[in-house]
Amino acid sequence: MGIAVGTAAAVLLVGGIGTAAYADDVSSTVSLALASLGVEASEELVDDLAEEELLDDALVEDLSDGDDLAEEVVDDEESIAGEDAEESGDEDLEESFLAWNERAELWRTAFAEVKDEFDACRAEAEGGSGDCAVTFSGRLQVAFAETLVEFLESQSAAIAALPEDERAAAQAKLDKRLDRALEKLDRTQERVADRDAARLERALTKLESGSGGDDQGEGEGESLETDSTGTPEKPGKTDKPDKTDKTDKLENPNGGGNGGGKPDHAGKPGER
Amino acid sequence: MGRRASLAAIAALLTALAVTACSAAASPAPHPTLTRELPSDLSARGVLLAAVLLSEGDVERAVADGLVTPAEVDEAIRAIEGGELDAWAERAERELAED
Structure with a gap:
């Protein structure tokens, strides 16, 4: 979650450069997300997952309607400046787990x-x-x-x-x-x-x-x-x-x- | 002579058994994720989607929209933490190929 937010912040910061990091197209986003989790999925599987019409909403929602979005963006702007991206990704994933567990x-x-x-x-x-x-x-x-x-x-x-x-x-x-x-x-x-x-x-x-x-x-x-x-x-x-x-x-x-x-x-x- | 032949035959038999046992051990049992029966609110595809959304989206919105189930989110978290997401991907690949 934070990865996407962080990337969006990066895009804002550099005036649009870096859109490759947060893929425009859902298939690419799915593929990148799975790769970041250590999963190599076939193109067929990625396309099959990306076909879910509601998936796009859930991916976009993160950038427009998440809790404490402003705070997250600020945090991620800071993290982009200095932190190692992979470490930051792990922390974001952990935050995502905690957020889910909070209301699961x-x-x-x-x-x-x-x-x-x-x-x-x-x-x-x-x-x-x-x-x-x-x-x-x-x-x-x-x-x-x-x-x-x-x-x-x-x-x-x-x-x-x-x-x-x-x-x-x-x-x-x-x-x-x-x-x-x-x-x-x-x-x-x-x-x-x-x-x-x-x-x-x-x-x-x-x-x-x-x-x-x-x-x-x-x-x-x-x-x-x-x-x-x-x-x-x-x-x-x-x-x-x-x-x-x-x-x-x-x-x-x-x-x-x-x-x-x-x-x-x-x-x-x-x-x- | 005959006794020596018998010993050789037994040795050969033992060797064959050992080789068979080794080859059996070399092909590991399939990951339980690949074979276990899943409840109605859990699918390999859903687990992967939940994993993607935990990483890059709003998983709770996805649950609200019915895109993934709470069970799939729980399983995705377990799989990511346990390094077993690959097994779910393999299962999803197989199911997709069977469709």
Whole structure:
């Protein structure tokens, strides 16, 4: 993670020279990343991995929406000036491990809950499992945003235990991260709600035009009546989040939620 | 004479057994990663993607997007720390070739 951020900082510093270090193209990035981890992958495998359309987002996201991005860039600018790149890469990887481990248990729990719902949806769908994948993709995204907020809120207790002279700075940093996480939660909920509304509208248009058969129409209608939480909803409700009602979501981030995911690996039901 | 022949035959047999044992030892058993049955939320491909994202991206976003699973991230970390990512790459190569 830091490698990419560091490289981006380097690109900024030298006015665009050095773009080779952070490859423009996803295949090259995958290949370089694997090589840096000591893996020599065939071109076919690299291309196969790079074909994942969501991979590009996850790679780019690191440069635009990561926690404490500004701090990381500053750190990496300093590291570029003097440190050995390989050593820096190892440290960045270690940081990445620590960041994951920090929230991994929350993640596993959120994922397991969403996956259970997804499995139940597929079991009931009888051939229409594609709708389950779409519905739960939003479910998992919101679960992630909620998990991040939940984690950050839980850190307040740790700050309270700090020495008094360190508390204010730590709280300010936490507040900043929490604000960003809440904004991200809002954005994610809105995106998922908009997508659900668009799906509903398309389905209604299709029904009105009579292009869908009765069975198909009913099936799609049923799936669209499921909001992004997987909870049955009335058609037409877009599940637009009430921004003033964050508390409920934060108290029960994975239970009362919205959002969704592709628990069966990236919206490819049955792939695994 | 006959006794000497017998001893020679036994020696030859022992040599043959030793050579067989040595050649068996020379071909190591396949890495467990290559053969073990994987749960539904774990794939070689996913482990490699998780490793790439741990190194160069936002792995949590990838989990949120359903690109990789928490189990794959956990396994990627174990593999990187244990120097076993090669085995996952080999498994992914094999699975790709079989597709």
